[in-house]
Amino acid sequence: MNIGKKLYEGKTKEVYELLDSPGKVLLQSKDQITAGNAARKNHLEGKAAISNKITSCIFQLLQEAGIKTAFTRKCGETAFIAPKCEMIPIEWVCRRIATGSFVKRNPGVKEGYKFYPPKVEMFFKDDANNDPQWSEEQLIAAKFCFAGLIIGQTEVDIMSHATQAIFEILEKSWLPQNCTLVDMKIEFGVDVTTKEIVLADVIDNDSWRLWPSGDRSQQKDKQSYRDLKEVTPEGLQMVKKNFEWVAERVELLLKPESQCRVVVLMGSTSDLGHCEKIKKACGNFGIPCELRITSAHKGPDETLRIKAEYEGLGCSTILSPEGSAQFAAQIFGLNNHLVWAKLRASILNTWISLKQADKKIREGNL
Numbered sequence: 001m002n003i004g005k006k007l008y009e010g011k012t013k014e015v016y017e018l019l020d021s022p023g024k025v026l027l028q029s030k031d032q033i034t035a036g037n038a039a040r041k042n043h044l045e046g047k048a049a050i051s052n053k054i055t056s057c058i059f060q061l062l063q064e065a066g067i068k069t070a071f072t073r074k075c076g077e078t079a080f081i082a083p084k085c086e087m088i089p090i091e092w093v094c095r096r097i098a099t100g101s102f103v104k105r106n107p108g109v110k111e112g113y114k115f116y117p118p119k120v121e122m123f124f125k126d127d128a129n130n131d132p133q134w135s136e137e138q139l140i141a142a143k144f145c146f147a148g149l150i151i152g153q154t155e156v157d158i159m160s161h162a163t164q165a166i167f168e169i170l171e172k173s174w175l176p177q178n179c180t181l182v183d184m185k186i187e188f189g190v191d192v193t194t195k196e197i198v199l200a201d202v203i204d205n206d207s208w209r210l211w212p213s214g215d216r217s218q219q220k221d222k223q224s225y226r227d228l229k230e231v232t233p234e235g236l237q238m239v240k241k242n243f244e245w246v247a248e249r250v251e252l253l254l255k256p257e258s259q260c261r262v263v264v265l266m267g268s269t270s271d272l273g274h275c276e277k278i279k280k281a282c283g284n285f286g287i288p289c290e291l292r293i294t295s296a297h298k299g300p301d302e303t304l305r306i307k308a309e310y311e312g313l314g315c316s317t318i319l320s321p322e323g324s325a326q327f328a329a330q331i332f333g334l335n336n337h338l339v340w341a342k343l344r345a346s347i348l349n350t351w352i353s354l355k356q357a358d359k360k361i362r363e364g365n366l
Contacts, residue, residue: 001026001075011038012051012206018081023193024072027202028079029055033239035226037127042231044240048078050247051204056080057250058170058203064286065169065338066345067162070189070200085189085200086146089125090139092159094118094167095183099209099216100223102183105133118171120163125187136160147190149197154359158197158352159188165348166199169341174210176257176337177249179220182209205243220246253337260332260339262289262325263310265303269293274321281325285342287332289325 003026004017011034016026029048034041052074059071059080072081095102098113102121122139123131136156144151163186171181185207189200205221212218220242228235262282264275275291282289296303326343333340360366 011041012047013202017084021081023084024081025084026075026079027082029202029204033206033222033225033236035222037130040226040231042236044236046240047243050240050243051202051206052078052080053247054204054250055202057254059199061173061253061338061341062166062169062199062345065341066349067166067169068196068198070191070198082200083194083198084192085198086192087187087189087200088144088146088151088159088197090134090159091123091125091131091185091187092163093121093123093183093185094163095121096167096171097180097182099182118164118167120160122160147192147195149190149195154355155197157355161348161351162188162197162199165344169337169344170203170208172340172344173253173337177252178213179249180211180214182211184208205246210246256336256338258332258335260287260336261310262287262328264289264291265296265306266291266293267295267297277321278324281322282328284346285325285329285332285339287325287329287339 002019004019006014006016007025008015012030012032014028014030016028018024018026029051031043031045031048032041033044033047056071056074059069063069063071070082070085072083074080095115096118098106098109098115099111102119103109103111122134122136124134124138125131136153139151139156140153142151149155166186167181167184170184174181184203186199186203187201188197190196191198208221209219209223210221212220222239224242225236225239228239262278264278266272266275272291279289279291292306294303294306329339329343333343357366
């Protein structure tokens, strides 16, 4: 791998060009932990590897679900390769539970208040002014342009809806680990090659509040570092153990907590073309599908014998192959966060495609 010049250096990472891969960059994490816009910062041995592992697993999870993500592959213990993006200088925050800065900014809202649906906020990235909160109108009025894409109402709506969908997918993914995702911050960029808005930067243990058993006193995220009255070697070791705890469990998010399968019974081989479409549609949700041939009319005993080989719920009568697969996915998604994630991403992507088509027809480009 031929690494070129440094394109950017932040508080916890560096970005380098890749001379052999035009349109790609290397994101290198640092053994650095900060709080309060780097008013507090410390060296934390091993943090780069922990953060990179968490980000790589989370981005893989979201990408496999169908979320457009600036992630290509993990590269060593402390870096990953991603499509080059021009970053949109907004932190998007999604909250399920009111805590932290939200309670301070909104007197009268009690700690622990739950938002249904999750609450989405945005903050302009400006360290000198402590990242002020922005409205949608301010972001649109700024008329930002990145990689040739002007950030208007359509783009703001896409980022807002994507933020909520990403939060809901990760919230659902952490539940089998008995962890509550309280809130989360993410950033978007414009892919310089595709000109699309994609989830970018990182999602690591600095990016969220994560409470095992929904108990704030057990918090495993960066808040445990922020809450230190005085930074001591013992305090940093406690913070590192919390980060390692998350890194150990994040790999489990890539594994389904339950197995699922669709079985299609065909009356004859003449049904094969239609049923192959069902199998393909199931594959889009990551659901294995078996095709069997049996005639309930000509051989009911054999049909009942085959049916007895399988356990589960029978599907409703649905005419379209895609509808059959989606109905099955909705059943499995109740107990399988990976299937649910694909369903949620599919809803988001359908919404985005309609939003983009509407923009094109309004601009006369359709």
